[in-house]
Amino acid sequence: MNITDLTVHELQEKLENNELKITDITKAYVDRIAEKEPQVEAFLTTLTDEAIEQAEDLQSKKEKGELEGNLAGIPIGIKDNICTKGVKTTCGSKILENFVSPYDATVMEKINTENLINLGKLNMDEFAMGSSTENSAFKITKNPWDLSKVPGGSSGGSAAAVAANMVPWALGSDTGGSIRQPASLCGVVGLKPTYGLVSRYGLVAYASSLDQIGPITKDVTDCAMLLNVIAGHDEKDSTSVNVFEKDYVKALTGNIKGLKIGVPKEFFGDGINEEVKESLEKTIEKYKELGVEIEEFSLDIANYALASYYVIADAEASSNLGRFDGIRYTYRSPNATSLEDIFKKSRSEGFGAEVKRRIILGTYVLSSGYYDAYYKKAQKVRTLIMNEFNKGFEKYDVILTPTSPTTAFGIGEKTKNPLEMYLSDICTVSVNVAGLPGISIPVGVDSNGLPIGMQLIGKKFDEETILNTAFAMEREIKFREKFRPEFK
């Protein structure tokens, strides 16, 4: 049995009937990390010794009948912008290179309560700004399907680690596509929950009105299971919403007969790769065979959604990143002599080029003379985008689009042109702007054997419908039975 190739629900079954010990699972992952990490470079911090110790402790508790929780002993990987008490949380940035979080994010408290085992912290674009993980200050993560390609981003470490079987599942964060796009490029499942479903307490803020933490997993069942763990109201995050607690796994019936899916034709236009289009058209045909009503409609928002996204996200970032000042918990420039010097030199030496670019753009659009033309206008466009989605959801239960306009692109291919990199998010950003849930699942591969992702967008707090719609197609396509990364 290849332990690291199993999904979490398969691992859970084998733990329940004592076919596997908790220690077997953790040790298998530790070995797998030792084997594959030199190739993939997904981790910023590995916690393998701690993980084995914790696994031994949990196993002995289990044998004494003292262990509670049906996920106890399952390993996990965590994106490095989620605070983990006593463990480095760098956000992929030199400015936080030595930051050890003094507290746990709320999602980490939930994960610890379930006795999941943290295998380590995963690489990302600095402060989650990027679509390829190449903006990390520390290393370039490779796509397990083709090591010369990017894994996507910003949660590229999380998606690559799941695809490479170095963790059974992982947490990422998504501000404009940062869970769904890397999931798509790495052939795994990624869900951005509705804004407010998962607490952001302890997630290092990039753009607070857009950020959400979510699962990156091998299949849809695991995705629903991890969402069950992390969802829920938290008084420490005033934007978290008190919704009726749900069991998302129960939603996975596979029955989607009579469901109405809308396909916005603008999301299949220029700039979308032909092979991506073809693959999704085949998927749409399969949905029809499953008894789904599919209709093409117009949702002409992609371009200005992306434009408004970058105005709003950068404005919020310029404010959020003001806290990194070289005084309390960040890098301090050794060249600084005055207080002002500490601020300016620490920030200028500590932040990478893309982060500085976004802070400057954000400050620009908030500055006197440009506030109305950019920031206020973008906030109005945000209203319009929400209205357009609402109109769509009057007619449809789910909206289907590609996740990414292309499959994984080459390392270094888009780093010279920031704007070209931004276009990688064209299909995903509007979901964050409107605060909706979106899931990406793999539906095929292109002629180079690189995964193609489909995005399903749902109504607010209706994760159940998109999970079940994804689940039905996953059973149909059986992607994991047919395709696996080759590390070539």
Next chain:
Amino acid sequence: MNVSKEELLHIADLSDLIIEENEVNEYLKNLQEILEFANAINSVQTDDLDITIGANEAKNVFRKDEVKEFDNTQGLLQNAPSLELNMFKIPKVVQ
């Protein structure tokens, strides 16, 4: 709309960032391109629309103003680049 070098340096100053002379042109070029792209929002008719600040309904969330102990002061302080007597240390600011 063209961004001037002076404007860029002023914005960088407001952001507590230093842009070196040899970086100015690249930042200007990138900023210009991104702003031109962002201008797409100005082709949209939004006269009758209100602004949206957050993803969900904007309402105040109140809680009692209670002091809660944070039990890991050492964990907080250990990240500071410079400390003295359990306080963050900075260069002298008052002459």
